[in-house]
Amino acid sequence: MSNSPVAVVTGASSGIGAATARQLSAAGYSVIVGARRVDRLLAIADEIGGQALPLDVTSDESVTQFVAQLDRVDVLVNNAGGAIGTDTIADAKPDEWQAMYSTNVLGTLRMTKALLPKLIESGAGTILLVSSTAGLGVYEGGGGYTAAKHGEHAMAGTxxxxxxxxxxxxxxINPGMVKTEEFSLNRFHGDQAKADKVYAGVEKPLTADDVADAITWCITRPQHVNIDTMTIRPIAQASNYKVHRVLPPER
Incomplete structure (x- = not known):
């Protein structure tokens, strides 16, 4: 059996989670990837020589079954999450808020609570929460997502x-504007044109690999070094709502 430290990455079927799994594997970790889309997980696990286990962080039963299959855990990367919708609070859909809270906050709670005994037992455990700059500030149309990410931010400090x-x-870790294939697409209920508009004119938004690089760097510091909070944005983004865009010339 390998003596490599074991890292669990949730929401690892795409985007930041998948990139983090690849980079932690390259850094010498045995990686266990969890998500609902098992076909994608299996492909990633095969690529990195890791293990794929089905996981729905919104389900107590799924989390219990996932954790029961683990003998050792040194690192937990709570990455599963996401945003849904851009309604104002006046027009908010409570079911969308509930879905965001269930994944971003309660999903992180379930995984952390379930794996904490193993992380303590490891003698050198790490819990990493992939939150967002939305957990540090607010903006119009983002009430549900910023509320959920503020909850995750409070959980990390507590x-x-x-x-x-x-x-x-x-x-x-609090990423700002990250261009992945699914984050904005999911937020806009599959509307590709609206998703593309988020990044229009931004020459170099962050990529999933950029965030995974920051995650891996934090995790691979000596165990006595704790990077409490890291905010990472593209240089074009000065805040949640101030973004430099290079617009095409007028015709």
Whole structure:
């Protein structure tokens, strides 16, 4: 059996999760990937020599079944999450807010609670939460997502206090504008034109690999070094709502 440290990555079927799985594997970790789309997971696990297990972080039963198959865990990357919709609060759909809270906040809670004993037992555990700059500020049309990510941000700070004295680090990564194939597409309910408009004129938004590189760097620091919070944005993005765009010339 391998003596490599074991990393669990949730939401690993695409985007930041998949990129993180690849980079942690390259850094010497045995990686266990979890998500609902098992066909994609199997392809990633085969690529990196890892293990794929079905996982729905919104389900207690699924999380219990996932964790029961694990003997050792040194790192937990809570990546599963996402945004749905851009309605104002006046027009908000409670079911969309519920879905975002269930994945981003309660999903992170379920996984962290279930794996905490193994992380402590490892003697050198790391919990990393992939939050967002939406957890540090607000903007119109983002009430549900910013509320969920503020909840995740609060969870990271609380965990760090509650685990003081335990051999477990708590790291929070807050990406800004990241162009992946699915994040904005999901937010706009599959409307590709609206999803593309988010990145229109932005020469170099962040990529999933950029964020995975930051995640892997934080995790691979010496165990006594805790990168509490890292905010990572493309140079074109000064804040959640100020983005430099290179517009095409007028005809």
């Amino acid at each position: 965990l760090r206090l509650e685990l003081s004295g335990q051999p477990v680090r708590v790291i929070e």
